[in-house]
Amino acid sequence: MNLFLQLFQTMAVFLVVGYLYCKSPWFRPLTNQNLDRRDKVHLYFFFSALSIMGTYLGHPVHGALANTRAIGPVLAGMIGGPVLGTAVGFTGGLHRYFQGGFTAFSCGLSTTTEGLVGGLLCLYLTRRNRLQDIFKPGVAFLTAAAAETLQMIIILAVSRPFFDALALVKVIALPMIVTSSCGCAIFMSIIRDQRDMYDRAAAVFSSRAFNIAERSLSLLSKGFNRQTADEMAKIIREETGVSAVAITDTEKVLSFVGVGSEHHLPDTPISSPLTKLAIKENRVAFADGAQDHYTCFISATCPLNSVLVAPLAVDDVVIGTIKLYETSNKRFLNMNKSLGEGIARLLSNQLLVSKYQQQKSLLIMSELKLLQAQVNPHFLFNSLNTIIAILRKDAGRARELLMSLSSFLRKGLKKSGQLSTMAEELAHVNSYLAIEKARFEDRLTVEMDIDPDLLNLKLPAFTLQPIIENAIKHGIANMLGPGVAKIRAYKENNVAIIEIEDNAGTFCENGNENGLGIKIVDRRLRLMAGDNYGANVSCVPNELTKVTISIPLEDYEYDPCVNRG
Amino acid sequence: MIRALIVDDEIHSREELEAILGETGSFWVVGKCDNAIDALKAIKREKPEVVFLDIQMPGITGMELLSMIDQEIMPIVVFVTAYDEYALKAFEESAFDYLLKPVEKQRLLKTTLKIQKRLGERYSNAFIAPAIKRIPCVGPNRIKLINISDVEYVRSDVSGVYLVCAQGEFYTEITLRVLETRTGLIRCHKQFLVNIDHVDEIILHENQAAAIKTRLKKSVPVSRRYLKKIKEKLEV
Numbered sequence: 001m002n003l004f005l006q007l008f009q010t011m012a013v014f015l016v017v018g019y020l021y022c023k024s025p026w027f028r029p030l031t032n033q034n035l036d037r038r039d040k041v042h043l044y045f046f047f048s049a050l051s052i053m054g055t056y057l058g059h060p061v062h063g064a065l066a067n068t069r070a071i072g073p074v075l076a077g078m079i080g081g082p083v084l085g086t087a088v089g090f091t092g093g094l095h096r097y098f099q100g101g102f103t104a105f106s107c108g109l110s111t112t113t114e115g116l117v118g119g120l121l122c123l124y125l126t127r128r129n130r131l132q133d134i135f136k137p138g139v140a141f142l143t144a145a146a147a148e149t150l151q152m153i154i155i156l157a158v159s160r161p162f163f164d165a166l167a168l169v170k171v172i173a174l175p176m177i178v179t180s181s182c183g184c185a186i187f188m189s190i191i192r193d194q195r196d197m198y199d200r201a202a203a204v205f206s207s208r209a210f211n212i213a214e215r216s217l218s219l220l221s222k223g224f225n226r227q228t229a230d231e232m233a234k235i236i237r238e239e240t241g242v243s244a245v246a247i248t249d250t251e252k253v254l255s256f257v258g259v260g261s262e263h264h265l266p267d268t269p270i271s272s273p274l275t276k277l278a279i280k281e282n283r284v285a286f287a288d289g290a291q292d293h294y295t296c297f298i299s300a301t302c303p304l305n306s307v308l309v310a311p312l313a314v315d316d317v318v319i320g321t322i323k324l325y326e327t328s329n330k331r332f333l334n335m336n337k338s339l340g341e342g343i344a345r346l347l348s349n350q351l352l353v354s355k356y357q358q359q360k361s362l363l364i365m366s367e368l369k370l371l372q373a374q375v376n377p378h379f380l381f382n383s384l385n386t387i388i389a390i391l392r393k394d395a396g397r398a399r400e401l402l403m404s405l406s407s408f409l410r411k412g413l414k415k416s417g418q419l420s421t422m423a424e425e426l427a428h429v430n431s432y433l434a435i436e437k438a439r440f441e442d443r444l445t446v447e448m449d450i451d452p453d454l455l456n457l458k459l460p461a462f463t464l465q466p467i468i469e470n471a472i473k474h475g476i477a478n479m480l481g482p483g484v485a486k487i488r489a490y491k492e493n494n495v496a497i498i499e500i501e502d503n504a505g506t507f508c509e510n511g512n513e514n515g516l517g518i519k520i521v522d523r524r525l526r527l528m529a530g531d532n533y534g535a536n537v538s539c540v541p542n543e544l545t546k547v548t549i550s551i552p553l554e555d556y557e558y559d560p561c562v563n564r565g
Numbered sequence: 566m567i568r569a570l571i572v573d574d575e576i577h578s579r580e581e582l583e584a585i586l587g588e589t590g591s592f593w594v595v596g597k598c599d600n601a602i603d604a605l606k607a608i609k610r611e612k613p614e615v616v617f618l619d620i621q622m623p624g625i626t627g628m629e630l631l632s633m634i635d636q637e638i639m640p641i642v643v644f645v646t647a648y649d650e651y652a653l654k655a656f657e658e659s660a661f662d663y664l665l666k667p668v669e670k671q672r673l674l675k676t677t678l679k680i681q682k683r684l685g686e687r688y689s690n691a692f693i694a695p696a697i698k699r700i701p702c703v704g705p706n707r708i709k710l711i712n713i714s715d716v717e718y719v720r721s722d723v724s725g726v727y728l729v730c731a732q733g734e735f736y737t738e739i740t741l742r743v744l745e746t747r748t749g750l751i752r753c754h755k756q757f758l759v760n761i762d763h764v765d766e767i768i769l770h771e772n773q774a775a776a777i778k779t780r781l782k783k784s785v786p787v788s789r790r791y792l793k794k795i796k797e798k799l800e801v
Binding site for chain 2: 377378380381382384385386388389390392393438439440441443477478479480481
């Protein structure tokens with residue numbers, strides 16, 4: 001009974017060591033499913049030390065030692081596999097061997113074997129894909145019990161004289177088996193709890209990171225300005241729970257929310273040297289509040305004490321910072337530090353994406369300008385040629401055609417960003433068609449059916465003419481037979497529908513070639529009125545190509561430079 | 566007088582060109598065509614000395630038309646185009662000269678002198694024509710463009726040249742000889758060309774002639790003269 005108590009005391013020492021180990025930075029490897037070589041070396045030293053300590057804390061019984069040496073090798077084997085287990089067992093066993101006594105050899109041998117037992121269990125569970133079971137205290141208990149029982153058998157089998165060995169085993173077997181098993185089980189449960197805690201912390205961390213990502217991604221596509229900065233700062237503060245969050249550009253504060261917002265006002269110039277440093281060197285600056293303090297330059301009573309400043313950079317050019325603050329009575333959590341850095345990286349990437357998208361939308365605008373500015377030279381010279389030819393036969397008609405051409409060219413000078421009415425658009429179309437009809441004569445017939453209510457409908461300038469030009473240039477001009485273009489405009493469920501149809505049906509095969517004009521019209525309508533509106537094309541080869549444009553009937557504002565992502 | 570043919574799909578263009586050609590006093594316009602297929606017929610029929618050819622035309626472009634004309638009756642070709650960044654390149658490759666619409670009289674006079682000089686020299690107008698990729702076929706009320714790869718074989722008889730493909734038989738204005746030189750079709754008989762990719766089997770006859778079975782199970786005669794060449798082509 002006395003021995004029981006003594007061994008339990010020893011085990012308690014072990015558990016204290018184990019607990020401290022789990023709290024130490026070296027514990028990290030144990031949280032990994034796959035240990036690399038360095039981790040294994042770590043574990044080897046730790047568990048070997050544990051095993052040797054077991055020998056030193058042993059209690060002399062009948063010329064031998066009752067001890068808890070087994071805990072080290074068994075746990076090492078279970079966590080690190082047979083090689084690690086055997087190595088730890090061998091080290092502990094070797095040490096035991098040199099301590100002498102009549103069980104020196106048997107104890108050395110059995111300790112090695114115990115490591116191997118733990119290792120084999122680990123191997124077995126890994127192969128069965130039951131890795132989680134390794135960390136169950138019950139499994140550790142049974143493994144240690146089996147290993148210790150094995151040790152007793154080895155002592156009986158190897159140690160001589162046998163009767164001394166038998167006497168020894170009778171005394172030590174039960175206490176050693178029970179205490180070592182309990183020790184292993186409790187030790188394992190400490191490890192498991194620590195692992196779970198890491199997992200839980202990681203889960204909380206990633207869910208916050210995802211929340212911020214989800215809420216911020218769409219926000220920044222609207223650009224980096226005071227308004228988006230304000231919303232962003234609020235999101236970050238909500239998700240991280242820090243005392244205050246600020247977002248700056250490279251010169252001034254864009255937004256400040258949380259503690260101290262009464263004196264940290266937007267639009268004030270950046271005063272903190274840490275922020276200046278972060279901007280200048282494009283790196284994260286951190287004052288933890290313990291060694292380095294954040295000092296507010298604006299108010300002496302500012303309670304903020306620690307700060308993380310993470311730069312926002314697009315293509316390695318710093319355009320601002322994100323700052324997370326804590327007051328002096330709150331510790332700046334490590335988790336919030338890495339979250340802050342992560343957010344800054346995420347937002348930097350997002351800014352890069354939105355910059356790209358803005359450029360893309362600018363590109364569309366310039367494509368459009370190009371498209372309209374480009375009164376296509378083929379058309380212009382063909383028109384002139386036609387008019388010159390007609391001049392020979394019918395000067396009056398030629399004069400009318402020149403008027404049409406002149407009005408067509410004048411309309412082309414209008415800015416593409418403007419809205420125009422259906423009537424204006426149709427006038428543009430008609431001056432264009434007057435010339436094309438003269439060029440193609442009886443090869444081109446145009447049918448128009450416009451609801452007069454729609455003549456005041458507002459639509460982006462240059463919506464109709466490019467599409468009709470497409471229908472003629474890429475459609476009817478390539479037909480051997482007579483070409484018919486139909487232009488219809490009508491109302492349907494509070495939506496204005498404009499259809500432009502030709503009977504060439506060439507869009508299907510060369511869609512990419514002449515699809516650009518339609519794509520631009522579509523993009524502009526979507527930007528203007530939302531994704532329910534726009535232009536789409538349907539085509540029946542050699543029969544018809546039909547472009548359908550839908551525009552809301554009610555008034556709307558149109559700003560071509562708005563980028564809706 | 567230089568016998569000239571005008572090919573342009575726009576009526577006013579044709580009339581304007583005819584008018585200013587008349588003003589030079591050097592041309593006799595033997596015909597005006599509004600598409601390449603009619604032009605092919607007119608060239609065969611009228612054998613003009615010069616063709617004023619618009620490049621952008623429906624169906625078959627001016628460039629494609631050039632490949633379809635028999636070299637022996639190839640006229641001098643002057644491209645007429647309103648605006649075409651490829652005009653210069655096309656001119657270098659196959660045309661004698663080019664004019665920009667609207668055509669200036671001074672510029673046309675230069676071209677006229679060039680043409681007269683060339684006609685005096687009796688050069689061949691032949692050039693290395695690009696391969697024909699699709700063949701225009703004239704049917705009642707329509708013109709069908711058939712890809713070479715779809716053609717099984719081509720036959721000719723007194724009534725003309727016919728392409729045979731899965732959709733049926735189609736009449737074409739292009740001669741057997743032009744098709745032989747500008748497409749991948751192989752001559753197997755005085756009156757037949759065959760698409761080697763569509764050959765299913767060759768049945769050898771005792772008199773050293775043979776017959777080709779095409780994939781559509783049609784029979785095409787192979788004369789002794791061409792059998793050897795076809796065997797070489799098939800590497801048998």
